[in-house]
Structure formats: structure tokens, C-alpha cells
Amino acid sequence: MKDERKGPSSSSKPDPDNLPALGVDLGGTNTKIGLVDHQGQVRQRLRLPTRPEEGPRQVAGRICQAARECLAAAGLGPEQVSGAGIGCPGTIDLEDGIVAFAPNLPGWRDVPLRSLIADELGRPCSLDNDANVAALAEHWVGAGRGASSLVLLTLGTGIGGGIILDGRIWHGATGAAGEIGHMSINPDGPRCQCGNRGCYEVYGSATAMVRRLREAARQGAQTTLSSRLEELTAEDIYKAAVEGDTLALQNLEDTGRYLGVGVSNILHILNPEVIVFSGGPTAAGDMLLQPIREEVRSRTLQACYEGVRICFSRLSDDAGVIGAARRFMVTARG
Ligand SMILES: [Zn+2]
Numbered sequence: 568m569k570d571e572r573k574g575p576s577s578s579s580k581p582d583p584d585n586l587p588a589l590g591v592d593l594g595g596t597n598t599k600i601g602l603v604d605h606q607g608q609v610r611q612r613l614r615l616p617t618r619p620e621e622g623p624r625q626v627a628g629r630i631c632q633a634a635r636e637c638l639a640a641a642g643l644g645p646e647q648v649s650g651a652g653i654g655c656p657g658t659i660d661l662e663d664g665i666v667a668f669a670p671n672l673p674g675w676r677d678v679p680l681r682s683l684i685a686d687e688l689g690r691p692c693s694l695d696n697d698a699n700v701a702a703l704a705e706h707w708v709g710a711g712r713g714a715s716s717l718v719l720l721t722l723g724t725g726i727g728g729g730i731i732l733d734g735r736i737w738h739g740a741t742g743a744a745g746e747i748g749h750m751s752i753n754p755d756g757p758r759c760q761c762g763n764r765g766c767y768e769v770y771g772s773a774t775a776m777v778r779r780l781r782e783a784a785r786q787g788a789q790t791t792l793s794s795r796l797e798e799l800t801a802e803d804i805y806k807a808a809v810e811g812d813t814l815a816l817q818n819l820e821d822t823g824r825y826l827g828v829g830v831s832n833i834l835h836i837l838n839p840e841v842i843v844f845s846g847g848p849t850a851a852g853d854m855l856l857q858p859i860r861e862e863v864r865s866r867t868l869q870a871c872y873e874g875v876r877i878c879f880s881r882l883s884d885d886a887g888v889i890g891a892a893r894r895f896m897v898t899a900r901g
Contacts, residue, residue, distance in 0.1 A: 584649075584900070585605060586647060586648055586649040587602050587603055587604045587605070587610065587643075587647075587648055587649070587892075588602075588603055588648055588649050588650055588651060588652060588892040588893075588895045588896050588899075589601070589602060589603070589634055589637070589638075589648055589650070589651035589652070589690075589892060589895075590603050590609075590651070590652050590654070590700075590887070590888035590889060590890070590891035590892030590893075590895075591630060591634070591651055591652065591653040591654065591684070591888070591891055592654050592697065592700075592887030592888045592891055593617060593626075593630070593653060593654065593655045593656070593672075593680075593697070594617060594656065594671070594697070594887075595617065595619065595656065595671030595672060596616070596617060597614055597615070597616055597617060598614070598615050598616075598617045598626075598630060598633075599612065599613070599614050599884070599887060599888050600612065600613045600614070600615075600630065600633050600634050600637050600888065601613075601637070601885065601888035601889070601892065602637055602638065602641050602643070602648070603888065603889055603892035603893070605896070606708075607704070607707055607708030607889055607893070609885050609888060609889060610641055611637050611638075611640050611641040612637070612885075612888065613633050613636060613637040613640075615629060615630070615633050617672075619671075619672040619673060619674070619675060620673060620674065622674070623666075623675060623678040623680060623683060624683060627680065627683035627684050627687055628687060630684060631684060631687040631688045634651065634688060635688075645688060645689055645690055648690060649690070649691075649895070649896070649899055650685075650690045650691040650692055650693070650895050650899060651684065651685075651688060651690055651691075651692045651693075651891075651892075651895060652692070652693045652694075652695070652700065652890075652891035652892045652893065652894040652895030652896075652898075653680060653681065653684060653692060653693065653694045653695075653891055654695060654696065654697040654699075654700035654701070654887050654888075654890060654891040654894070655669065655672075655680060655694060655695075655696065655697055656669050656670075656671045656672065656696070656697050656698075656727075657669025657670065657671065657672065657675070657696070658696075658742070658743055659694055659695060659696050659742060660742065661694070661695065661738060661742045663679070663681075664679060664680065664681025664682060664692070664693075664694040665677055665678060665679050665680070665681070665694075666678040666680050666694070670760065671724075680694055681693065681694040691895075691899065692895065693891075693894050693895040693898040693899075695736065695891070695894050696729070696742075696745070697727065697887055697891075698719060698721055698727035698728055698729040698745060699729040699730075699736045699738070699745060699890075699894075700729070700736075700887060700890030700891045700893070700894045701719055701721060701727075701729055701845065701882075701886040701887050701890045702717060702718070702719035702728075702729025702730065702731050702736065702745075702843075702890070703729070703731060703736055703890040703893050703894055703897075704882055704885070704886040704887070704889040704890030704893060705717060705719055705841075705843045705845075705880060705881075705882060705886060705890075706731045706734065707889070707890070707893050708882070708889065709843070709880060709881045709882040709886060709889075710841065710843045710878050710879070710880055710881045710882075711731070711840070711841040711843055714731075714839075714840040714841045714876075715732075715733055715734060715840060716731060716732050716733065716837065716838075716839040716840050716841070717730075717731040717839055717840065717841040717842075717843060718730050718731070718747070718833050718837065718839050718841075718842050718843070719731075719843045719844075719845065719880075720747060720826075720829075720830075720842070720843070720844050720845075721844075721845045721846045722771065722772055722773050722801075722826075722844060722845070722846035722847065722848045722849065723772060723773055723774075723846045723847065724772060724773070724774050725748045725760065725768040725772050725774070726747060726748030726767055726768040726771055726772050726829075727745075727747075727748060728745040728746060728747030728748060729745050730744055730745050730837070730839075731839075732837070732839075735897075736894075747767060747829065747833065748766060748767050748768035748772070749761050749763060749766045749767070749768065750766065750767045750829060750832060751763065751764070751765050751766060751767075752765055752766070752767050752770060752825065752828050752829060752832075753765030753770070756769055756770070757769045767825075767829045770822075770825035770826075770828075771822060771825045771826040771829060773800070773801035773846060773847050773848050775822070775825075776801050776804055776818055776819075776822050776848060777799050777800065777801060777804070779818060779821065779822075780792065780796075780799065780804055780814060780815065780818045781796050781799060783814055783818075784796055784814065788814050789813070789814065790807065790812055790813075790814035790815065791807050791810070791812045791815075792804070792807050792812065792814070792815065800847070801847045801848045801850075801851075802847055802850060804818055804819065804851075805819065805848070805850055805851040805854070805855075808851065808854055809854075816854070819851055819854045819855050819858070820858050821858075822848065822855060822858075823854075823855050823856070823857065823858025823859045823861075823862065824858050824859075824862045826844070826855075826859045826862075827858065827859045827860070827861065827862025827863045827866070828862060828866065830842050830859060830862075830863045830877065831862070831863050831866045831867045834863065834867050834871045834872060834875060835867065835868065835871050838870075838871050838875075839875065840874070840875065840876065841875070841876045841877075841878065842875065842876070842877045842878070843878055843879070843880055844856075844859075844877075844878075844879050844880065845879065845880035845882075845883060845886060849879040849880065849883075852879075856877070856878075856879065859877060860877055863875075863877060
């Protein structure tokens with residue numbers, strides 16, 4: 568029979584270490600909330616538009632409201648979760664739980680997001696960068712399960728990075744480690760959002776794939792995608808490639824090569840056991856994975872390459888939520 572505890576008056580209190588935690592994956596467009604147990608299973612999930620332009624206080628209020636709805640749907644009250652982990656894009660001040668700067672959340676600067684949510688929800692919270700927590704999820708219950716070191720690369724508007732060393736997120740000296748998308752791979756390459764030139768993400772992100780295909784088509788290359796260049800997505804490119812479109816196939820091949828160059832650099836520096844890619848372009852499967860692997864093999868020192876596993880995410884859309892909750896569980900354990 569199910570134990571129906573009604574509240575704090577219950578004589579047999581549940582062990583707080585075994586309570587599930589909430590994971591909040593705050594994105595520039597949508598925010599995902601999930602109730603995550605200690606096996607890494609998402610028991611309840613909910614999605615809401617972020618609307619960052621309304622300001623942090625409003626957004627935090629709506630997130631807490633949605634979190635309570637998520638708990639209610641699972642038949643739980645706020646006191647029946649240990650707390651909430653929040654994953655957020657941008658630069659995070661880990662000590663004070665502050666979103667220092669987030670290009671995808673316009674106007675958000677020095678936002679005390681951890682305390683805004685903790686105060687409103689009445690539960691303790693943790694805050695970390697979204698790619699860092701996604702890497703933690705892949706390490707915990709995803710593609711890197713059982714490995715001691717892992718690097719996650721998320722392919723989207725840019726390339727996000729998360730580094731796990733000896734089972735823990737590597738934050739670096741100032742909490743800014745893992746900005747892998749801004750590693751230079753061509754000193755004279757196209758300008759990046761960050762102001763530098765030739766960053767990894769101007770070559771390997773979903774945005775970059777689309778940009779390169781558009782440029783080639785406008786210069787006269789034949790493609791079945793020429794009628795919809797304006798609204799083109801990485802998914803369109805993959806679908807066209809499946810149907811044999813030469814330009815789309817070439818695009819995936821080139822993207823794989825560029826991504827492979829960056830992975831090779833990472834292997835030379837960190838020699839991790841697993842490299843995991845996530846994001847829309849991974850839908851292309853082997854058409855993208857093969858050229859990545861070939862490029863990595865051709866340009867990496869044997870000792871740094873040996874035994875590395877290069878693969879795609881198994882958690883896809885849930886990684887942010889699972890990782891945020893896991894980050895809280897690890898923090899709460901101390
Ligand atoms: Zn850059």
C-alpha cells in the first residue's frame with residue numbers, strides 16, 4: 568500500500584536524502600521543469616515559455632508556480648522534494664547563485680536567481696550553467712554513465728560546453744570553464760557573437776550549418792532547399808541529405824570535419840573518456856558522427872585518442888532537467 572503522509576505531523580518522516588528534487592532548465596525561449604528521482608528518472612515534467620523580457624522576478628514567480636503544479640500533478644507538496652536545481656545559460660557566479668551575464672536572456676545582468684526561486688518556492692536551490700548540468704546528467708545516467716571524465720558539446724545557436732573530470736563538473740578558476748564554443752579554430756575566420764574571429768561555434772553550430780548552406784546556395788550551388796533558404800533549419804539539411812541532396816550531404820560532411828577539429832583539440836588537452844554531442848544536428852546520426860570520428864582519428868595523437876568514445880546524447884531533451892536536479896542533489900549532500 569502507498570504510504571499517504573499528510574504533512575509535517577507524520578511520525579515517520581521520509582529520509583531527506585531520498586526525496587526527489589526538481590530540475591529547472593531555463594532557456595532563452597522555453598523553460599522545462601521536471602521532478603527527478605534518485606535513479607535519474609523524470610517522474611513528472613512541465614514546460615512553459617520563459618519570456619525573459621518580463622524581468623527576472625516575474626519569470627522566477629512563474630517558474631515557482633509551474634513547479635508547484637508539477638509537484639501537485641505528482642501528488643506531492645513542496646515539502647516532499649529536497650529542493651530544486653536550476654540550469655541557466657550564461658556566466659554564473661556560483662558562490663552567490665547569481666546569473667552574471669546571459670546573452671540569451673536580454674537585460675538579465677547580476678540576477679540573484681537562486682535566492683529569487685528559493686525564497687518563492689520555500690525550498691533550497693542550486694544554480695549552475697545549463698551546459699555544465701547537462702554534462703553532469705550525461706555522466707550520471709546518459710551516454711557517459713560509468714566514465715570518470717566526459718566533455719559535452721551542445722549544438723544549437725552556438726556550441727555550449729560542459730566538462731566532467733573525476734565525476735565532477737570542472738568550473739575553472741572563475742566558474743567560466745567550458746566555453747568551448749569560443750575556442751579559436753581559424754584566426755582569420757568569420758566574426759563570432761563574442762567579438763572574436765573563427766570561433767568553433769561559427770563553424771560547427773546548427774546556426775553555422777544553416778549559414779554555410781545558405782551562402783553556397785546563393786552562390787549558385789544546386790540544392791532542393793533553395794526555395795526555403797530563409798526559414799532553413801539544421802533539421803531540413805539533414806532531411807535533404809537523407810534524400811540524397813548533394814549540397815546537404817556536403818554540408819554535414821564539412822560540419823563533421825569542423826566539429827572533429829575541435830574534439831581533437833579537447834582530446835589533446837583533457838584526454839577524456841567520452842565526448843558527447845547533443846542538440847538538433849545530432850538527428851543526422853552517422854551522417855554527422857562518421858566525419859567527426861574520421862577527422863578526430865586523423866589529427867589526434869594516438870595516446871590522446873586511444874579508447875575515447877565519441878557519441879550522441881541519450882537524454883536529449885531531458886538532460887538539462889535531470890542534470891539540474893542532480894546538481895542540487897550533489898550540492899545538498901555536501
Ligand atoms: Zn566566439
